[in-house]
Amino acid sequence: MYKYLFFGVFLASLAHPAFAQDEATITVTATGTRIEVVDTGQAVTVIGEDEIGAVQGADLTRILERAPGVAISRNGGTGGFTGVRLRGSEAEQVLTVIDGVRVSDPAAPTGGYDFGNLLALDLDKLEILRGSNSTIWGSDAIGGVIVASTRAQGGVRAMAEYGARDTASGTVSAGLSDADTGFLGLSGTWFSTDGISAADVGTEADGFEQWALNGHARYYFNDRFELFARTRYAEGELDLDGFPAPDFILADTDEVQETRQWTGSAGAVLDTGALFLSAAYSFADTDRDNLDTAGAETFTSQGRSDRIEVRGEWRPIGPFLLHFGAENEWTSYATAFDAGENTRSSGAYAQAGIEYNAISGHIGARVDDHADFGTTVSFGADASYELSPGLRLRASIGEGFKAPSLFQLYSDYGNLALDPEQSTSFDLGLAYGERTLSREPIYGAVTLFQRNTDNQIAFVSCFGETTGICTDRPFGTYDNVTRTRARGIEAELWARAADGVSLAAVYTLTDTEDRDTGLTLARRPRHAATLTGEWQPVQAVTLGADLRVVSDSFDDAANAVRLNGYEVLTLRGRWTVSERVELFGRVENLWDEQYQTAAGYGTAGTGAHIGARLSL
Structure with missing residues (x-):
């Protein structure tokens, strides 16, 4: 109880609206279309550069936790495997897009994205869409979509x-921008830490080091037509803990994982006002090597995706509009133990809409053709209605699907009889204002949500079993074994309480259930909240605090291993020395909370950090 009392007293003196977004009008792309936040009935949170900078540090999870519906689990410290769940989804059911490129790893067992490889050092904006949205995005968008944009500024x-x-990080970015010619920019980041022991019982620190380069280019032929190119390369080395003989329990090991990720896209944009067209080619390549003490490879994997797509928006008359698009994707994978396989999928969609005065609504359908699973049809719709100035009623319904990963199909654990996962989600909410305190003194939202998922894929152990699905699968396999449901309430309140004082609270109640067994889904806490505030005692100084509160959950599907709830407090501050120089610092996990988000894996204790920013 003293923890909450301490935080409450601190918040009573806090401040400054650093939660504000820079954009005069917040436009989002996580919906799969160019749309203003107020014109979509879908639940989307936009976190801009100012807020990312105010939170401080490379750890992206501390930023994502400021959005409702987010639950995070991590195998150890920064850089360890990090799964992000939205509204009770599986981590691999969240589609992740970085600078317009889908970055899921086809060589990962479940085909998802490891957020341990994405740091916040040069991020410009995050968009989190919560709810199924395969109508626009196709496969993988069962739980929602996270879109990350890196810095591209002059x-x-x-x-x-x-x-x-011994945690150190650095970022340098430079850009040349001309309104008539285009933009050319480059940014580089570096991060290194001695870390903590990934195994909670371990005594050996497991470090992580990563460097990354990002490039952006745009060339304007005229005020209607442009060409663009983007690329990102990241290379990291992570110390691992494992399950060594003879006990085969999580403990210290000397194994190292090297990860190389290269993504890129190039294309053209035509914008006549009434018609917007974008055509692009993109790729994502992820290579992983696990090395033992002697430097010998113990495991390798390579995942690759190539994609061509066309997206458009046509406004034929007045408030009416039509979104449309089509794409084709090729994916492949290989590991040290698998020769590898590849597949192809294509899809097309159309979404009609109206955006007129107080009402905004969209309805659409999509058809996908997968080389291994045939045709899938998805539907979706959303609506937003302004009941009174600033107060909006929002609703959306969407379908999602996820094709089995190549690993789930073709590896030694594979099952060619798998069916795609399917979901239907809906939500209903009220929102007042916008989450941008630079223009609105208050923002509040309450949303009810539910998602039902069928044919969910899970790993099946074959220990002691040699018949049925376990025939010739001594170590286990994958199967469509589960129907799940997730439902709950999201609530947000962001307020400028007084001059120089801003307070916020984000809360989610998530009730999840395996509809076959009646048990709670693993690693989905029922309650999760983030309380935050800032105080500006003088013009150049800002003090802040963030408290993350998470309830108990279970680590396993059998609900036999409990993860205790936890409360983690971070204090932070910054001093604007001049227009060009800012000093900042923070103390994370102030009361040294001992907790786990994945059973057996440790988390960082109290730690202090200081830094500086320079803008020219």
Whole structure:
């Protein structure tokens, strides 16, 4: 109880609207279309550069936890495998897009994305869409969509930070921008930490180091037509803990994982006002090597996707519009133990809409053709209605699907009889204002949601079984074994309480159930909240605090291993020395909370960090 009392007293003196977004009008792309937040009935949270900078640090999870519906589990410290769940989904059921490129790894067992490889050092914006949206995005968008955009701005910026556990990071970005010609920009980041022991019982620190380069280019032929190209390369090395003989329990090991990720896209945009067209080619390549003490490879994997797509928006008359698109994707994978396989999928969609005065609505359908599973049809619709100035009623319904990963189909654990996962989600909510305190003194929202998922794929152990699905599968296989349901309530309140004082609370109640067994889904806490506030005692100084509160959950599908709830407090501050220089610092996990988000894996204790930013 003293923890909450401490935080409450601190918040009573907090401030400054650093939660504001820079954009005069917040436009989102996580919906799969260019649309303003107020014109969509879907639940979308946009976190801009100012807020990302105010939170501080490379750890992306501390930023994502400021959005409702988000639950995170991690195998150890920063850089360890990190799964992000939206509204009770599986982590691999969340589609992740970085700078317009889908970055799911076809070589990962479930085909998802490891957020341990994405740091917040040069992110410009995050968009989190919660709810099934395969109508626009196709496969993988069962739980929702997370879109991350890296910095692409003119001028020169630099940041350096140092802190606990010999953690150091740096960022440098530079860009040339001309309204008539285009933009050319490059950014680089570096992060290194001695880390903590990934195994909670371990004594050996497991470090992580990553460097990354991002490039952006645009060339304007005229005010209607442009060409663009983007690329990102990241290379990291992570110390691992494992399950060594003879006990085969999680403990210290000397194994290392090297990860190389290269993504890119190139295309053209035509914007006549009434018609917007974008055509692009993109690719995502992920290579992983696990090495033992002697440097010998113990495991390798390579995942690759190539994609061509066309997206458009046509406004034929007045408030009416039509979104449309088509794409074709080729994916492949190989591991040290599998020769590898590849597949192809294609899809097309159309979504009609009206955006007129107080009402905005969209309805659409999609057809996908998968080389292994045939045709899938998805539907979706959303609506937003302004009941009174600033107060909107929102509703959406959407379908989602996820094709089995190549690993689930063709590896030694594979099952060619798998069916795609299917979902239907809907939500209903009220929202007042916008989550941008630079223009609105208050923002509040309450949303009810539910998602039903069928044919959910899970790993089946074959220990002691040699018949049926376990025939010739001594170590286990994958099967469509589960029907699940997730439902609950999301609530947000962001308020400028007084001059220089801003307070916020984000809460989610998530009730999940395996509809076959009646048990709670693993690693989905029923309650999760983030309380935050900032205080600006003088013009150049800002103090802040963030408290994350998470209830108990279970680590396994059998509900036999409990994960205790936890409360983690971070205090932070920044001093604007001049227009070009800012100093900042924070203390994470102030009361040294001991907790786990994945059974057996440790989490970081108290740590202090300081840094500086330069803008030219």
